[in-house]
Amino acid sequence: MSNDEKGYGFKICVIGDGAVGKTSLIKKYTQGSFQKEYISTLGTQFSNYEEIIDGEKVRLFLWDIAGQDSFQALRQRFYIGSSGAIIVFSHAPEQIDSYNHVLRWLDDLKKHCGNIPIVLFGNKVDLVDDGELASNPNIPTSDAIVDKFVKENRFIGYYKTSALTGQGVTDAFKALVKKLYMIAKISSFS
Ligand code: G3D
Numbered sequence: 001m002s003n004d005e006k007g008y009g010f011k012i013c014v015i016g017d018g019a020v021g022k023t024s025l026i027k028k029y030t031q032g033s034f035q036k037e038y039i040s041t042l043g044t045q046f047s048n049y050e051e052i053i054d055g056e057k058v059r060l061f062l063w064d065i066a067g068q069d070s071f072q073a074l075r076q077r078f079y080i081g082s083s084g085a086i087i088v089f090s091h092a093p094e095q096i097d098s099y100n101h102v103l104r105w106l107d108d109l110k111k112h113c114g115n116i117p118i119v120l121f122g123n124k125v126d127l128v129d130d131g132e133l134a135s136n137p138n139i140p141t142s143d144a145i146v147d148k149f150v151k152e153n154r155f156i157g158y159y160k161t162s163a164l165t166g167q168g169v170t171d172a173f174k175a176l177v178k179k180l181y182m183i184a185k186i187s188s189f190s
């Protein structure tokens, strides 16, 4: 097979409560890169994006929930065929519920997708003191608490991100893409 014919494609669904920054994160990550399509439909939209990993072309289909209201009926279609997932919560103190709801999103995801690699994003870290998160275990989204949660629930990683400043965004997406690439690569040899 020539290099042109090779290439991997991954559907990644991005979930989490409304207004935590899902759309902003996808836009930040794909910004400045060639984005083939950003298709909006009722309830979901997806971004078709290409990048090179280890010299190989990887196509990403980032599925984004556009509205929460009519979402129930679209869930099946939204989740089906996902290779990996991102669950986003917000560190903004008034959005603390978005952290409390992560487990619900995780259960929902597992129901539809089984055990796929999942990365947790703690977004809007620009609105809080990063040093405080690291050192004060009394903050509900402190590093100590979230790290424990991440281990217990077998996320492949946890990243503090800001779609506003760009902090952590590339690293967070790349962690998942590289994992998916490695899994696909290994299974292509067997
Ligand atoms: P959603 O797709 O999860 O619903 P959006 O969330 O991406 O639409 O973001 C919701 C609001 O949060 C937007 O503000 C957006 O600019 C803001 N936002 C997203 N990410 C960050 C971040 O990392 N830091 C800060 N400070 N704000 C962020 P508006 O005012 O447009 O509703």
Ligand code: MG
Residues within 6 Å of the ligand: 022, 023, 024, 064, 065, 066
């Ligand atoms: Mg959105």
